[in-house]
Amino acid sequence: MKKFIPAYLLTFVNVLGFSLLMPILPFVVNSYGAPKWVFGLLITLYSAFQFIGAPWLGSMSDEKGRKPILLISQTGTLLSWIIFVIAIALPEYPVFGFALPLWIIALSRILDGITGGNTSVTNAYVSDLTTTKEKEYIFGYLGGIAGIGMIIGPGLGGITASTSIGYLGTLFTSIFISVVTLITIFKWLKETHPVEKRVAKKKTNIWEILIIPLRIKRVDPSPLIKVLFTMKFFFSAMMGFYIGTMALFLIDLFDFDVKELGLFMFVIGLFLSLNQAFVSKFFISKLGAFKTLILGLCCCVLGLIAITLTKNLWLFILFYYVLNLGLSLCFPVFNSLISVNANPKKQGExxxxxxxxxxFSMACFPVISAIIYSTIGNHLYRYMILLPMAALVFAFIGIRKYGKNTFQP
Structure with missing residues (x-):
């Protein structure tokens, strides 16, 4: 399984780079006197430009190969961390109502986003190397690796930010990890998309970049892929609301400082890793991928309601596990189902x-959710259940139209 090590490392670093920042960004924003919604905005900026960059990088990898695109992407991530360090060192001059460092931090998130769409290329790299049967468990392993990143990232972010050099400790850690990853890609990742399988680049106008339905129309995937895309939209929208508010919710509910928030998110990541590495694999083997997806969406609905019912930390952790299990069951299944049913020549795209x-969901919904959360607090989570419920509705529409066996890898 050595051939998958670069993909495992890339998946780990992608998640780690994001999870390292989660416990410190709310405090960074607060330290410059900015309102809570700016936290959501910084997440939104990264995802908005990733939204533009991801399909472009995926399409470029179909034309130029996987390795050169991954090298470009990881270089962009490294540069973004360096810009973040520069921002922390700048004086707090006000510029259009916000401190100058916040504007530079925003710039670093934009750069990381535009070059950070390498998840699609990594998934295409894995798809190049795997058989139909292997896809089912390899994408599960990738989910487990992502879970490890979720474990280590928040705890590491909180601990390194609580040292004598503050947030710079977290940023220097991120730079070191990015350098190691870049060297690994350069030295050990082998090209998996040979010249004879590459497709010529098609002209794409700006509307095809910004409007996802136009991209889908151009690629013309199977009707089944379209159903899965629709389900993933509602699930991702839920994740956008969750990511934009969960750190704020935990700080308000338990009055965590940066280290405590990081350690709590470490526990959350532990749940996610164990669930994705072991529990999701068990359910997929027993129920199949599609039924596992249904179960995961149901757990999301129950978990979102349950976490608003208590202020007791231990009971909250128990309730949160239900939500965490739902997320863990959904993450690997979406990618495996889409990958198996995709045209091999268009895997990257x-x-x-x-x-x-x-x-797109992370670009739109974190800042919206942060604004709404500032108004109605944790009541937001009770409205969020409509999103996984909508995904369930489309799942059952798909079953009726195509038959439940069609959804199995």
């Missing part, structure tokens, strides 16, 4: 669209 759906 189709996985790019899949990632763009996620990026």
């Amino acid at each position: 189709i996985m790019g669209i899949s990632e763009a759906i996620n990026s």
